[in-house]
Amino acid sequence: MKKVDFLIIGSGIAGMSYALKLAEHYENEPEQPTICILTKDQPQESNTQYAQGGIAAVINDSDSYEKHVQDTLNAGSYINNEDSVRLVVEKGPERIKELIKWGTNFDKNDKGEYSLAKEGGHSDFRILHYKDITGKEIQRALLERVKRYDNVTLYDHYFAVDLITQHHLGEKVTRRDQNINCYGVYALNEKSGEVETILAKVTLLATGGIGQVYRTTTNPAVATGDGIAMTYRAKGHVKGMEFVQFHPTALYHQGEEPAFLITEALRGAGAILRNHKHESFMERYDERGSLAPRDIVARAIDSEMKKSGHEHIWLDATHIDKKELLGHFPSIYAKCLSLGIDISKDLIPVAPAAHYLCGGIVVDEKAQTSINHLLACGECTHTGLHGANRLASNSLLEAAVYAHEAYLTALEQVKGVAFQDNIPAWNKDGTTVAEEMVLISQSRSDLRAVMSNYVGIVRSDERLKRAFRRTALIYEETEDLYKKTTLSVQLCELRNLINITYLIISAAMERTENIGLHYSISNEQEG
Known part of the structure; x- marks a missing residue:
């Protein structure tokens, strides 16, 4: 049994920022609290690392908080929590300064000013970036910084299986309980x-x-919804799971996982979406054209693909100056070139891919969940910032801002908490090592097929019902396997993915209006 003051599950921008703030706060204290980070893979393997475009913040004199607020509300179809939107927008610039202080580099222009990009749904240039590997640069800086502190321990290849609550002490816990504690x-x-x-x-x-x-996602293999699933099983509150954002432009290259992201910043630099007739089609769907918000662009591409019968459309960057392509988008240029595509001369085959969840664990503005002493921040949460659809480059910003709020909350909460010493050890009696991993891998493959075919960009009542029935069968088979099999990461991830599919399908079935990222042809017909 290990005992730590602060436990962090996850090593992306949210977890690392929080850890750094705690370490800095206690740096000169005579007694150093223990700060422990668990990550199920290598520390750098997180969604943060794969973020290309950048991080949005108001640092330009021509820009304003109000413009960023309104852009965010508009993208989210105005079902956002406006208090959360204003918190993130107004506190964002301070968090950017911290990232820079911790060693993050952002591109600058010839005058030494930060080079700001513009992406879909934004009314001004406010995206700070480092070439087209912004997330990787942030991850690098945070990891290097956190290693300076002796009281921060990073355990890699540790998989959080379940949250410990009163349930493990033999008490009955329900979702209506107001006083669930995380130990x-x-x-x-x-x-x-x-x-x-x-x-x-x-x-x-x-x-x-x-x-x-x-089946197709820009997320790395570690993105299996573990925190959300654990919280749901512990009877914590989850919301907004129907709002899954598909990035409109992932590189179409069959068999590659994860799908390689073609950042929205390329469209911000002037790239144009074209169908198989080589027509620029986005103007038929939205006056903002190729820079409309992601929900609109993804549905438009889905429509064009269905009309043509092709599995991708084209992104045309051939008219952009080659020097800019090489300077601002070097990893995209190199990746495409490795597949025989010179983006300065050739069209890029792209298709939508699952990219970001706008829902998750419900937290308040202090990052507190519905379970006592359990905080959450980053993509696993539902803060209300994104509403029905996330505005481009607001995700890293949200993670940084709510990591700060979580840090302030943790400083207060840790003072009056004692360890719960009578927690039973994990009981593995009666379990055996799985003889057939094919059962787990096939169930995971079946689950992904169900979600991709029935619960994607466009849905219907009949598709959702079918998905629910198929998922229920996989759930029953997996729970039976879980009870008699020694734990493995593959089995735990499958169980979590099943929880997530249930939450997404259930939320989609309850949503009777087409809004943002949730679009059902059944709602359209009823309307």
Whole structure:
């Protein structure tokens, strides 16, 4: 049994920023609290690392908080939590300064000013970026910085299995309970194969997204919705799961996982979406053309693909100066060139791919979940910032801002909390090692097919019902396997993915209006 003051699940921008703030706060204290970060893969393997475009913030004199607020509300179809929107927009510039202080580089122009890009749905140039690998640069800086602190321990290849609550003390816990407490987690040490008990005074979930529930996604293999699934099983509140954002332009290259992202910033630089007749078609769907918000662009591309019978459309960057392409988009240029596509001369085949979840664990403006001493920030949360659709480059900003709010909350909460010492060890009696991993891998493949075919960009009542029935069968088979099989990461991830699919399908079935990222042809027909 391990005991730590602050436990962090996840090593992206949200978890790392929070850890750094705690470490800095206690730096000169005589007694250093223990700060522990669990990550199920290598520390750098997170959704943050794959973010290309950048991070949005108002730092330009021509821009204003109000413009950023209105852009965010408009993209989210005005069902956003406006208090959350204003918090993120107004506190964002301070968090950007911290990232820079911690060693993050952002591109500058010839005058030494930050080079700001413009992306879909934004009314001004406000996207800070580092070439087309912004997330990777932020991840690098945070990791290097956090290694300076002796009281921050980073355990890699530790998989958080379940949150520990009163349920594990034999008490009945329901979703209506107002006083559920989190005491820590059970975590699978992948190196030893043992499930360890890790107790914490304050636990933060920063576990990222859910892209792996779909067959095609820009998210890495680790994005299996673990934090959301754990919170739901612990009877915590979850919301907005029907709003899954598909990035309109992932590079179409069959068999590649994750799908390589073609950043929206390329369209911001002038690239144009074209169908198989080589027509610029977005003007027929929205007056903002190729720079309309992502929900509109993804549905338009889906429509054009269905009309033509092709599995992709084209992105045309051939008219953009080659020097700009090489300077601002070097990784995209190199990736395409490796496939025989010279983007200065050739059209890029692109198609939508699952990219970001706008819903998740419900948190307040202090990053507190509905479970006591359990905080959350980043993509795994529902803050209300995004509403029905996320505005481009607001995700890294949200993670940084709410990591700060979580840090302030944790400082207060840790003072009056004692460890719960009578937690039972993980019980693995009666389980055996899985003889047929094919059962797990096939169920995961079936699940992804169900979600991609029936719960994608466009849905219907009949598709959702069919998805629900198919998922219920996979759930029953997996729970039976879970009860009699020694834990593995593959089995735990499958179980979490099933929880996530249930939450997405259920939320989509309850949503009777077409709004933002949720679009059902059944609602259209009824309207």
